[in-house]
Amino acid sequence: MHVSELSAVPEWLPEHLGGEGIEELYPPQADAVDAGVTEGESLVASVPTASGKTLIAELAMTASVARGGKALYIVPLRALAGEKRAEFETFEQYGLTVGVSTGNYDSDGEWLATCDIIVATSEKVDSLVRNDAPWIDQLSCVVSDEVHLVDDGHRGPTLEVTLAKLRQRNPGLQTVALSATIGNPEILADWLDAELVDSTWRPIDLKKGVHFGQAIHLEDGEQHELGVRDGEKPTAAIVRDTLDDEGSTLVFVNSRRNAEAEARRLTSTVEGELTADERDRLADIAAEIRDVSDTETSSDLANAVEEGAAFHHAGLASDHRELVEEAFRDRLLKVVSATPTLAAGVNTPSRRVVVRDWRRYSGEAGGMEPLSVLEVHQMCGRAGRPGLDPYGESLLLAKSHDELDELFDRYIWTEPEPVRSKLAAEPALRTHLLATVASGFAGSRSGLLEFLDRTLYATQTDEGGRLERVMDSMLDYLVANDFLERDGDDLTATSLGHTVSRLYLDPMSAAEIVDGLESTDERPTALGLFHLVSRTPDMYELYLRSGDREEYTMIAHEHETEMLGSVPSEFEERWDDWLSALKTASMLDDWASELDESTITDRYGIGPGDLRGKVDTAEWLLSAAERLAGELGLEWAPAVREARTRVAHGIRTELIDLAGVRGVGRKRARRLFETGIEGRADLRNAEKSVVLGALRGRTKTAENVLENVGRSDPSMDGVEPAGSVAVVGD
Ligand code: ADP
Known part of the structure; x- marks a missing residue:
């Protein structure tokens, strides 16, 4: 047509x-x-x-x-x-x-x-x-x-x-x-x-296959030799072979660490193939990457990019991800090693795709678990650039003859799995039942059943009893915790229930927060509040690594009086979760104590993107906690607000006033504070030369800041920075 x-x-x-x-x-x-x-x-x-x-x-x-x-x-x-x-x-x-x-x-x-x-x-x-x-x-x-x-x-x-x-x-x-x-x-x-x-139609043919030994075996029966050199890994051989054809390769691996290591390794394969012009352009991109943040991840990424390779995973800052995607689309980067997040949507076609790892670690399964056919097909589907390649090729890697057969059976000859609704699970229903009643989609138990009948779950199963059972147990939970009121068949949301639904909280998070805030007679500390929100189901906790258990057990004892709610004993099953939450809380506390981003990412073994994510979640949960404290008439709302502001900006208490000025932020607030400018009032009356000095001679920034604090004469014309400052330009 x-x-x-x-x-x-x-x-x-x-x-x-x-x-x-x-x-x-x-x-x-x-x-x-x-x-x-x-x-x-x-x-x-x-x-x-x-x-x-x-x-x-x-x-x-x-x-x-x-x-x-x-x-x-x-x-x-x-x-x-x-x-x-x-x-x-x-x-x-x-x-x-x-x-x-x-x-x-x-x-x-x-x-x-x-x-x-x-x-x-x-x-x-x-x-x-x-x-x-x-x-x-x-x-x-x-x-x-x-x-x-x-x-x-x-x-x-x-x-x-x-x-x-x-x-x-x-x-x-x-x-x-x-x-x-x-x-x-x-x-x-x-x-x-x-x-x-x-439809299975594609604008460009896709050939799926498996690499084993010296050969690539494709699904149409075709085989070709690859010529793997002595000591060379199969992935490197494939990348080299693709480069000979002027193509790029996308390699999927199962963890962030593997993505980083693979990119580093593959630089030696691609580096020698870059033209002088490509080198220059990649050096510019590497400089941009370093500008985004000064963390170890950032510098590792920039180093790899300079040599034509990159990694891509959810721990990267979004600016980093975009720079990598763009450079790969522009064919400057010859190889990107990625975790499966890249497969989910972002448009980055390449000549070849290698699915290096077809198993990944799963906490739930307690070991390695094979990827689903759907996931592998999604990754494979990234191969082939319409208009540029004759066809795309995607390869799994086998280490033995048996594995070669297994991979063909498991992923190449097999249709993707059917999708199944996951609605009949407690956390999902807990949240959605409350929201469905609170926002007026159902006003009774029978109304809820009628609503649930419109879901995929109902379309998909004949076994309605399970959903009903989970629903009833979750309704009991919501009534017991004061989120819903029941009168016969009728259900109404309480005022607390409405607030929780609007705040988009998991009711279990809200119950934990309410319990913690009600449990104390003393003003909660920031660490206590960070811990409280970190142990809710709305925050992903950091994992405990070896050695962490001892360290955080010690910290738990040192700060025992600050912890809100009941503290489990070391012999209870929930102790580990409690410690993981404490690790998360310590990380937030470090951030709110003005530790460097790179020190934090090193100390906790996370990427800058993770730190941002945790900080955002903490900010959201603390603002919800503040609203809940208000709703319940508890006196701790100001303490919660202070903790929220500190984590939002990554500052100690004394900088709260300054960091609220647009354009200031944690580092500039600290430098202003050190010159004696301790708040907005000081900033409005300060000598311009002092402000300019504290802002490292950046005229535009200084003018913006003064304008934002409401100064009528923000111009820095003719002002010289006080102190020994020589850096200019943002
Ligand atoms: P999907 O969402 O299915 O993964 P996209 O919608 O991103 O795929 O399409 C992939 C590419 O194909 C885009 O660059 C798009 O502009 C191009 N495209 C889509 N439809 C046509 C068409 N009818 N003719 C030519 N190019 C097309």
Whole structure:
């Protein structure tokens, strides 16, 4: 189908697509149009990676907006929201408005009412529904990207419940669900009352295979010699072979540490192949990477990038990830070793993909666990760049003949697993039952059962009894903890229950926080509060490494009086969790005591991205704790606010006033403080030369800071910095 044949889409769209090099629709896209996706029909598209799913969504959304509606695009990861926004913003020239909502979970995102297309994560949409965002009722089209993630035990239930709520609120809502190729797309279509496009078509051929010994064995029976050199690892041989063909390689490994080590090792394979121009450009990128942060991870990454290789994992700062993705797309980087997070969406095609590790460590299974077929296929799907490569090739690595056969059986000849709803689990139901009652989707036990009947779980199982049993036990929990009140069949949320639902807290986190705050007669310390929020299910704790148990047991004894709530004994099972939370709390305490970022990442064995993530979560949980303290009339709200501000900025108490000035931050606040400028009032009256000196002679920064603190004459014209300062330029 040619784009000019599209009907029901805005007039400008065919020409716009032509401008982007899209003339003929890909077959699955044409099938979607035939199924009515531009006319408001709901659709499940189960299509391989990189086969143009986004365009299916764009056709549905722009057509829906042209009919006077509003579209919502749900992304699985925050990192993808920015990428999608950039794509949809190309429609702004035709008068459409696009908004992205990530940020705080407890706002109603009122400004989004003016947007035609809204991009948000499923958690954010869930929270907007809980906070009664008024525009939810105006939605005419919702797109769920990577909908197969309903299978994810941790985040899947939120997506599932959110789609059910949106569809209950807007009975005519068009639902477009985009999925990787999965074993049972029919069930998704059944659940969403949608048409189904189920296709294995790809714009570029993909050959999957296994490397063993000296040869690559492909699924079509073809074999070729690789010529592995003496002492050379198979991955290096494949990367070298791909380079001979002027292609790049993406290597998937099972841990961050392995990703870093592999990148370092592979520099020796690619380094000699770089041109002088590539070297220069890579050196610039390495400098940018070093600018982002001065941590060990940052410097390791920059060192590898200078030599044409990089690693990519969730511990990287997002700026680092973007720089790596861009340099790989520009073919400057010849190899990237990544953890599977890269497979989940981000558009980074390469000539070859190597799935080096097909097992990964799983805490739950207590050992190594094979990756799912779906995950491996998603990784493999990254191979082949349309228009650049004749075909893409993805390889698993076998160490023995038996493993060669096993890998073919397990991953190459096998269909991806069916997706299964994970809703009937306690943590998921605890949270969603409360929210469903609090936001008015159900007002009784029978109403809840009716609501749950709209979920994938109900569509998928005949065994309703299990869900009902878990539901009843969770309702008991919610009533016992004062979040819900029960009167016969009727259920209502208490004021506390409403607050918890709006704050987007797991009720168990809220119960822990309330218990901790109620347990003390003395003003809680920052460490005590950090520990309290670190042991809630909403915070991922740091793992204990060898030696940690002794160290944190000692710290626990030293700070025993600061701990809120009941302290377990060393012989109780929950002692380890308690210590892990203490390790997390110590890390937050170090940050709020102005320790260097790089000292912290070294001390706790984490990446800068992890530190940011923990700090953000702590900030959110402490602001929730402050609200709960207010709600319950407890006197500790100011202490909680102080701890929150300290962790948000990474500062000691005495800097709170200064760090609140926009443009100041932890390092600048400390330097200002050291010159005797201890607060906003001082800053408003300070000698400009002193301010400029403390800000290391950076004129623009100094002017901004003075303007933000409300000084009427912020200009630094002719001012010389006081003190011995020679650094200029931000
Ligand atoms: P997916 O979301 O399925 O992983 P994308 O939507 O990102 O894949 O599409 C992959 C690439 O294919 C994009 O660069 C997109 O512009 C391009 N593309 C999509 N549809 C067409 C088409 N009909 N003709 C040419 N290129 C297309």
